[in-house]
Amino acid sequence: MDNLKRSATRSVIWAYASRYSGKLLVFVSTLVLARLLLQEDFGVAGYALVVIAFLETISGLGIGPALIYQRDEPITRDTGFWLGLGAGLTLMTLTWLGAPLLATFFQDPRAADVSRVLALALPLSALGNIHVALLEKHLQFGKKLIPELTNSVVKVLFSIGFALFDFGAWSLIYGQLAGTAAGVATVWIVNPWRPSMRFEASAAHSLLNYGTRIIAVGILGFLVSNIGFFFVGRFMSAAIVGVYVLALRIPTVLIKESAQVINNVLFPVFTKIKDDTAKLGRGYLSVMRYFALLTVPLGLGLAAVAEPFVLSLLTDKWAEMIPVIRLAAIYVMLLSLGFNAGTVFKAVGRPGLIIRLSLLRLAILLPSVGWAVVQQESLIAVMAVQVGAIMLHLLICWSILTRILQLSLGQLLAVMLPAVTAGIIMYAGVVATITVLSDSSPFLQLLAGVVAGALLYGSVIWVWQRKMLLQGYRQLRSAFSPQRS
Numbered sequence: 001m002d003n004l005k006r007s008a009t010r011s012v013i014w015a016y017a018s019r020y021s022g023k024l025l026v027f028v029s030t031l032v033l034a035r036l037l038l039q040e041d042f043g044v045a046g047y048a049l050v051v052i053a054f055l056e057t058i059s060g061l062g063i064g065p066a067l068i069y070q071r072d073e074p075i076t077r078d079t080g081f082w083l084g085l086g087a088g089l090t091l092m093t094l095t096w097l098g099a100p101l102l103a104t105f106f107q108d109p110r111a112a113d114v115s116r117v118l119a120l121a122l123p124l125s126a127l128g129n130i131h132v133a134l135l136e137k138h139l140q141f142g143k144k145l146i147p148e149l150t151n152s153v154v155k156v157l158f159s160i161g162f163a164l165f166d167f168g169a170w171s172l173i174y175g176q177l178a179g180t181a182a183g184v185a186t187v188w189i190v191n192p193w194r195p196s197m198r199f200e201a202s203a204a205h206s207l208l209n210y211g212t213r214i215i216a217v218g219i220l221g222f223l224v225s226n227i228g229f230f231f232v233g234r235f236m237s238a239a240i241v242g243v244y245v246l247a248l249r250i251p252t253v254l255i256k257e258s259a260q261v262i263n264n265v266l267f268p269v270f271t272k273i274k275d276d277t278a279k280l281g282r283g284y285l286s287v288m289r290y291f292a293l294l295t296v297p298l299g300l301g302l303a304a305v306a307e308p309f310v311l312s313l314l315t316d317k318w319a320e321m322i323p324v325i326r327l328a329a330i331y332v333m334l335l336s337l338g339f340n341a342g343t344v345f346k347a348v349g350r351p352g353l354i355i356r357l358s359l360l361r362l363a364i365l366l367p368s369v370g371w372a373v374v375q376q377e378s379l380i381a382v383m384a385v386q387v388g389a390i391m392l393h394l395l396i397c398w399s400i401l402t403r404i405l406q407l408s409l410g411q412l413l414a415v416m417l418p419a420v421t422a423g424i425i426m427y428a429g430v431v432a433t434i435t436v437l438s439d440s441s442p443f444l445q446l447l448a449g450v451v452a453g454a455l456l457y458g459s460v461i462w463v464w465q466r467k468m469l470l471q472g473y474r475q476l477r478s479a480f481s482p483q484r485s
Helices: 003-036 039-059 063-069 074-106 110-118 122-137 141-164 169-190 202-233 236-271 279-302 306-314 318-336 337-347 350-374 378-403 409-436 440-482
Strands: none
Touching: 003 141, 003 169, 003 306, 039 074, 039 110, 039 122, 039 202, 039 236, 039 337, 063 074, 063 122, 063 202, 074 122, 074 202, 074 350, 074 440, 110 169, 110 378, 122 141, 122 169, 141 169, 141 318, 169 440, 202 337, 202 350, 202 378, 236 279, 236 318, 236 378, 279 306, 279 318, 279 337, 279 440, 306 318, 306 440, 318 337, 318 378, 337 378, 350 378, 378 409, 409 440
């Protein structure tokens, strides 16, 4: 195994450890908070969380990816730091001034207050963005584990603590702020780099020349991913918004996070081999083979156990979320399978393709989601049209990607076929198991469904793809074994 492959494999493992150790805590805390808080609380906090997440795609100015893509120069780091901090402070100020407009849009005065307070996260995050980008550029994901885990632990403790004292929606806001501050403080400890009081116009121009395209990609990606939220938030009550937010949050933590982990590792890796099309193509197929093995069972599995999952872990207070989370799990699974394509487009210097594909998807989603909210007044319809749109988007995206990598669409679909086939068999088996136990408690149904699904999926993959699994195991073992001189 060459050094790059070893380094990439180690980075993926460290990144997973970092992301999932923290996200496991977030997932558990979400279940706890769902019991402590009202649907309306999740809706009100959701206003601010989504708005600030949108502004964070702008405040970063695409500087992080630009630093990873370009040569590493000290003046570029310093310039990027001050650019990002300035953008964060500016957007925080604009949020404070424009908060009444948010209250008007969502038809809820509480949206203004929570957005103003959470806007403090914008300059806070900017203080650590360059540190994080440098760790990613040099594939130091082991070091990145510490601040990410710190962020998650602090966020969980503060959110649950405030919820226990009846702070309602503010529990989520204060937890988010506390986690961000703790994560930034920790990344300054693990990464010794410090910014100097230097700013160079040419370095800023170079960063923004690449970064502005990343911003455009980020904005469009955010809009197409959250178009449902904006329609639901505008035309439906805060309680319904809360159901929508939680229905997406659970599969996002379980499924989408793995896609983000791999993306963070793949971008710097793919930029190193961007001029070798054959090698890049082989690498992409290999990633998709293993990624599908993880993503498909999570998505289909959550869809299969949705009812006992909600009733046993969240209580019947959230019963109306059951059909919504089924579709949300499928949607997030499909969305995650397409993430790595965008990583390749950026790595080969063609983020413009992501922009055009996102515009096409947005053109499909605007009328269809609008119809689902305004005419049907149904969260189920909102999720259904998003599932249809992402399926069409994936087919178009993969068709373009395979041409760039000099592959065929059939080759790409073939590497995912084992996971999809095993996933369908697993889904049928889990549904049958839950049906047989229909008179049992929801928790017993959930437990039996998870065990049956794991056994079915694991057995099918082991019989069908044993050689690939053993090869993957050897690759992992080799990545962490001492190199021979």
